[in-house]
Amino acid sequence: MKVWVCATCGNHSATDAACLICADERQWVPRTGQRWTTLAELAGEGHGPDVRPLEPGLTGIGTTPAFAIGQRSVLVQTVSGNLLWDPSGYIDPAAVDAARSLGGVRYVTASHPHFYGSMGMWQREFDATVLVPEADASWLTALGVVTSFTPWSSRLEVLPGVTLVQCGGHFPGSAVVHCASAASGAGALLSGDTIMVTPGEDRATFSWSVPNLLPMSAAPVRGVWEAVRSLPFDRVYGGWWNRVLYSDAKGIVERSVERYLEHLRGEAAPPSALCQRFASLSHYCGHDSRNNNHRGPSLRTFFRKLLTVGGAAAAAGGLVLSTTAPALADTTDVYVQKAYLGKSGCNVYLTAVEGHNYASLMYNNVHAGVTCYAQLERSTNHGKTWSRVSGYDAIGSRAGTTTLAKTYSYYAGGGDEVRGCLTVKGGTSCTTAVALSGGSGVPAQEALSPSYLHEVAADGACQEAVVSTSATKSSTATGSAVFLNQSSGHTCVGWLERTKNNGKTWYVESGTHSAGSVSGATTYAITATYQDGSSYKVRACVRYSNTSAKHCTAGW
Numbered sequence: 001m002k003v004w005v006c007a008t009c010g011n012h013s014a015t016d017a018a019c020l021i022c023a024d025e026r027q028w029v030p031r032t033g034q035r036w037t038t039l040a041e042l043a044g045e046g047h048g049p050d051v052r053p054l055e056p057g058l059t060g061i062g063t064t065p066a067f068a069i070g071q072r073s074v075l076v077q078t079v080s081g082n083l084l085w086d087p088s089g090y091i092d093p094a095a096v097d098a099a100r101s102l103g104g105v106r107y108v109t110a111s112h113p114h115f116y117g118s119m120g121m122w123q124r125e126f127d128a129t130v131l132v133p134e135a136d137a138s139w140l141t142a143l144g145v146v147t148s149f150t151p152w153s154s155r156l157e158v159l160p161g162v163t164l165v166q167c168g169g170h171f172p173g174s175a176v177v178h179c180a181s182a183a184s185g186a187g188a189l190l191s192g193d194t195i196m197v198t199p200g201e202d203r204a205t206f207s208w209s210v211p212n213l214l215p216m217s218a219a220p221v222r223g224v225w226e227a228v229r230s231l232p233f234d235r236v237y238g239g240w241w242n243r244v245l246y247s248d249a250k251g252i253v254e255r256s257v258e259r260y261l262e263h264l265r266g267e268a269a270p271p272s273a274l275c276q277r278f279a280s281l282s283h284y285c286g287h288d289s290r291n292n293n294h295r296g297p298s299l300r301t302f303f304r305k306l307l308t309v310g311g312a313a314a315a316a317g318g319l320v321l322s323t324t325a326p327a328l329a330d331t332t333d334v335y336v337q338k339a340y341l342g343k344s345g346c347n348v349y350l351t352a353v354e355g356h357n358y359a360s361l362m363y364n365n366v367h368a369g370v371t372c373y374a375q376l377e378r379s380t381n382h383g384k385t386w387s388r389v390s391g392y393d394a395i396g397s398r399a400g401t402t403t404l405a406k407t408y409s410y411y412a413g414g415g416d417e418v419r420g421c422l423t424v425k426g427g428t429s430c431t432t433a434v435a436l437s438g439g440s441g442v443p444a445q446e447a448l449s450p451s452y453l454h455e456v457a458a459d460g461a462c463q464e465a466v467v468s469t470s471a472t473k474s475s476t477a478t479g480s481a482v483f484l485n486q487s488s489g490h491t492c493v494g495w496l497e498r499t500k501n502n503g504k505t506w507y508v509e510s511g512t513h514s515a516g517s518v519s520g521a522t523t524y525a526i527t528a529t530y531q532d533g534s535s536y537k538v539r540a541c542v543r544y545s546n547t548s549a550k551h552c553t554a555g556w
Ligand SMILES: [Zn+2]
Pocket: 006, 007, 008, 009, 010, 011, 019, 020, 021, 022, 023
């Protein structure tokens, strides 16, 4: 078969009519017109293979001097056979011998049509199976150099631990290869330009057309991330020798996606170092107008109020506290505080869910040296007599730390009245009573553990905090995320993240939870509790429901 090689994109073609790859808006044709060459011509110009081991099981096979788009292919070697990825347009007997000495080629495939290169010749040399995403198969057929191929879509484990993953974006079938055992078992992606590693090898970007500098829009960028986010990987080999994210690649890709989307939305503030250095940038560096609702107490103020001895003002809302991992995961409730009492360093808060028939009691102690007792009481005769329905529980003082609260939830029929009572040093005080509504309730949750506040942050009206059931870090410490929404127009979505490498990489640990806006009320939500090793950290993150930019506390 006579094969023409496009001098611009390196693809092989059965005809020397216009190169259909280069005629597409994502590529380009030289001003002087389409130019074809041949493998013999290229060999005569001094091109040859450039074979370099990348790491055990992965060998790069490029061309020197580089040719056309200049990608370096990767031979993925396994005991069950090898996969050749993104073959260069240049192939010669030395390149074939090199591949043969490494175990040959059982499968050949590419990230997308720009990198089909010499795929047809590799197929013939090794009787290899050509794999092409169904969505892009018509490009390969039109080039006319591959005799047969196997279409695939979504995901395909080609060889044990070697999985093709369709990501879309640059082309509908744009793909990556996941190599599970690469990067010393942490996993690696071969990304071509599906995920484009940048020249500094410290971030990634996304492009609908690389040479014509046309951006990828938001939805396909999110689609690329969604396609790979469930895969473990610490390394990304881009399509060229010097385009590699050697470690923390997954964190880098995630952060790069967020940053890219911020730029698309026009919300990319300069990095904070620049903000500190140049006062003139301040209007870019503050919160933007979408977060313009700053009314009401901050979460820190709220927790501070919980700590205020005999505080005069009512705290702004209630709080559901967690027990052990992963209790109360996916709990999202609207609490409205109905009454408050402070006495001698002990405070009690009664909260009730509007439209529901249960109430919670929460109390804290900031007094050094005094133990408080609290209980939830119920009346079924409009307050003539009261009976204790919760435990009678002590909460000791912890000087210098935040002894937040202990809660009980009480489930009662509509019309029942409840109140919280506090006993300290022989005296007892109770909150005003709340009459519960009818409606669906939740079961009682008694004897919950005290919680401690650690990290607090806010992104406008969305505020987030990390609380835990222990005051200090330990191998059995737990972390929970709590969210507060004081916006009247947006829902805050929050979740808990953890890191195992001191913040280099963060993983989403919980589900996402919404704290909706409720006129006249303060909305709380809480995530799963995470059992945290002493060397790990957790953080709480939020975003507004109408954006995808996230904001997190510091790690604890
Ligand atoms: Zn071309």
